[in-house]
Amino acid sequence: SQPILRVRDLKMHFPVKKGLRTLGTVRAVDGLSFDLHQGETLALVGESGCGKSTTGRAVLRLLEATDGSIQFMGEEVRQMSRSRLFQLRREMQIVFQDAYSFLNPRLPIGESILEAMEVHGLHTKEQRADKLSELLQTVGLNDSYAARFPHELSGGQRQRIGIARALSLHPKVIVADEPVSALDVSVQSQVLNLFQDLKEQFGLSYLFISHDLSVVRHVADRVAVMYLGKIVETGTADELFENPQHPYTQALLSAVPQPEVAATRERVILQGEVPSPMNPPSGCAFHTRCPIATELCRQSVPALESTTGDDHLVACHFVGGEGSA
Numbered sequence: 001s002q003p004i005l006r007v008r009d010l011k012m013h014f015p016v017k018k019g020l021r022t023l024g025t026v027r028a029v030d031g032l033s034f035d036l037h038q039g040e041t042l043a044l045v046g047e048s049g050c051g052k053s054t055t056g057r058a059v060l061r062l063l064e065a066t067d068g069s070i071q072f073m074g075e076e077v078r079q080m081s082r083s084r085l086f087q088l089r090r091e092m093q094i095v096f097q098d099a100y101s102f103l104n105p106r107l108p109i110g111e112s113i114l115e116a117m118e119v120h121g122l123h124t125k126e127q128r129a130d131k132l133s134e135l136l137q138t139v140g141l142n143d144s145y146a147a148r149f150p151h152e153l154s155g156g157q158r159q160r161i162g163i164a165r166a167l168s169l170h171p172k173v174i175v176a177d178e179p180v181s182a183l184d185v186s187v188q189s190q191v192l193n194l195f196q197d198l199k200e201q202f203g204l205s206y207l208f209i210s211h212d213l214s215v216v217r218h219v220a221d222r223v224a225v226m227y228l229g230k231i232v233e234t235g236t237a238d239e240l241f242e243n244p245q246h247p248y249t250q251a252l253l254s255a256v257p258q259p260e261v262a263a264t265r266e267r268v269i270l271q272g273e274v275p276s277p278m279n280p281p282s283g284c285a286f287h288t289r290c291p292i293a294t295e296l297c298r299q300s301v302p303a304l305e306s307t308t309g310d311d312h313l314v315a316c317h318f319v320g321g322e323g324s325a
């Protein structure tokens with residue numbers, strides 16, 4: 001079936017200027033392709049600065065892509081008119097790390113949710129009031145929250161409100177950008193469970209952005225691991241967590257406490273920070289941190305290829321079939 005979201009060779013390059021001088025180009029996203037299917041959670045994973053959030057904003061056109069294609073149900077997002085884009089931003093919602101970013105601090109939260117529905121012309125005034133109370137229940141809060149102000153809520157409650165607001169517009173896709181990163185671990189699992197329940201209840205599809213693999217493991221059907229604007233490994237969550245192939249994925253995973261595998265796998269420790277996406281390393285961009293890099297890695301960009309004939313893809317010269325050295 002047709003993916004609900006189809007991204008091909010997406011590029012987000014930003015010139016960096018100082019006065020009139022161009023210092024360079026930040027390649028925040030550098031040739032990214034993925035499909036998100038109906039009812040699926042695709043997790044974009046990587047350290048901060050790898051281009052995950054930029055990708056999330058590009059698919060909603062909150063940031064303009066510099067190249068490539070973004071199709072929502074077969075329609076090119078990059079060519080949408082203003083009015084079509086307005087609709088798209090109902091059909092595709094974004095949930096941020098903290099709902100503070102869109103809740104008006106001076107409005108009771110119920111008003112914010114009612115306003116979102118009204119702006120999009122959904123329902124009559126009476127229906128919206130009913131809907132509000134229904135939405136609060138759906139996310140595990142009660143009617144009394146409608147009258148509260150954003151600062152009166154805990155982080156977890158605010159995320160529930162952010163989710164309620166997104167749901168009020170009947171989206172098909174939710175881009176969730178680090179939706180539980182600001183929460184205590186105990187609250188994280190509650191909010192993640194809510195995401196899971198809502199996905200089933202409403203047939204939602206999630207593009208789930210996170211740097212935290214233990215969170216991703218909890219929610220993802222498929223995973224795409226990003227490094228400096230590119231996908232370096234992608235596959236089903238089971239396959240990726242059980243059989244990671246790319247040295248970067250292996251390093252990320254060995255940093256996560258995983259009782260069931262920790263004993264059997266050698267730890268790979270990541271050295272140093274992610275290099276700047278301005279003038280990224282040549283060849284395989286991971287070579288400056290890769291424990292098994294060779295001269296070939298410094299010179300030649302590895303293609304993202306299937307290693308086993310299925311849809312588990314890896315971009316490394318030293319993983320996989322014929323292409324490997």
Ligand code: SF4
Pocket residue numbers: 246247248284285286287288290291292293294297302315316317318319
């Ligand atoms: Fe490491 Fe080379 Fe593979 Fe890149 S291509 S991940 S540097 S071995």
Ligand code: MG
Pocket residue numbers: 048049052053
């Ligand atoms: Mg980010």
